[in-house]
Amino acid sequence: MQIIGILGFVVALLLSVMIHEFGHFLTAKRFGMKVSEFFLGFGTRIWSTKRGETEFGLKAIPAGGYCKIEGMVPGDVMPEGEESRAFYRAKSSQKLIVLGAGSFLHFVIGYLLLFVLFAGVGTNQLLPTINEVVKGSAAQTAGILAGDEVLAINGKQVNNWYSDVQVIRNSHGAPLTLLIKRGSEQVTITASAKLETIDGNKRYVLGIINEVGIKRAGPVTALKNSGIVTKDFLVQSVKSLIKLPSKIPALWGQTVGGQTRDPNGLVGVVGVARVSGQAVGNDSLSITERISTFILIIASLNIFVGLFNLLPILPLDGGHMAVAIADEIRAFFARLGGRPRPAAIDVTLLTPITMVVFVILAALTVLLLVADIVNPVVLNL
Secondary structure (H helix, E strand, O other), X not given: OHHHHXXXXXXXXXXXXXXXXXXXXXXXXXXXXXXXXXXXXXXEEEEEXXXXXXXXXXXXXXXXXXXXXXXXXXXXXXXXXOHHHOHHHOXXXXXXXXXXXXXXXXXXXXXXXXXXXXXXXXXXXXXXXXXXXXXXXXXXXXXXXOOOEXXXXXXXXXXXXXXXXXXXXXXXXXXXXXXXXXXXXXXXEEEEOXXXXXOOEEEEXXXXXXXXXXXXXXXXXXXXXXXXXXXXXXHHHHHHHHHHHHHHHHHHHHXXXXXXXXXOOOOOHHHHHHHHHHHHOOOOOOHHHHHHHHHHHHHHHHHHHHHHXXXXXXXXXXXXXXXXXXXXXHHHXXXXXXXXXXXXXXXXXXXXXXXXXXXXXXXXXXXHHHHHHHOOOOOOO
């Protein structure tokens, strides 16, 4: 089963890359730019076919993909009569849309996967069915039994125990009317919660322990929950990117010095693939729990990659977006001064900076690869 998880991760990653590049392709074509190639993978061409002016195909190394838009820099030679279709000649707003389309689709993938998780697969939740009644509790005194299902509290239907239980918490000991399903019958029970100290906090409780099970959310709730979790993933991704430089020394010690690998530290593609395999192959989890964990991994990865790709550094899309924004700022000041619009910034002039960033990212990638092989992250599932 572990190999299935790893293969599933590889397929999901390649599909994410393809969708990312497809975002560039669609928006570039929409604005009349010339797209000559759309390939999945790098290296030697395995297969290709031409549709219109674009060659689609597969290459030998499945480590990403690319969409080749002609005329990315002023020095690129365009076919005669198609000079106006060069990327660098487009409006800044169009450049930003084309460059940001890939990351945008990563966010869409993450959101849709979370929606599938909540609405289709379901998540572990506290159920209104009572698994155990605490001895000497208010629930036992009132006659509540294990196996009872709470249908309503004070006339309000129970839909989500996590939120509906707050009625009990906020009762301050006042009598509560519970509609209970017991077998094929429905009974009404009155009980008053007692003030107890739970984990150092005082709260009103009945003394019941609920069952935990898989529950699917309705479409509206799933849409809302997907948005909430997507936002949480974005916030966590931002925090991770901010902390990234400070975690590199620890990663070096874990790679070279054999220190225990931090599950919350930096993890590369190989590490995430291994973790996906662990999640899918874990016999202590149900099939639904394995699928849920896998979906969460892929969703969070897409959101992180989408955000990382927007960093304003070359050669990332965010770096090219920063150049397009700088072009527009220069044009704005030129208009204020009554001067003509300046020529677009030639990105090739920034090649030294791009190469420095590329070398840093490549070195980090290699370090992560070695760490994921010699000292892999192990999940405590």
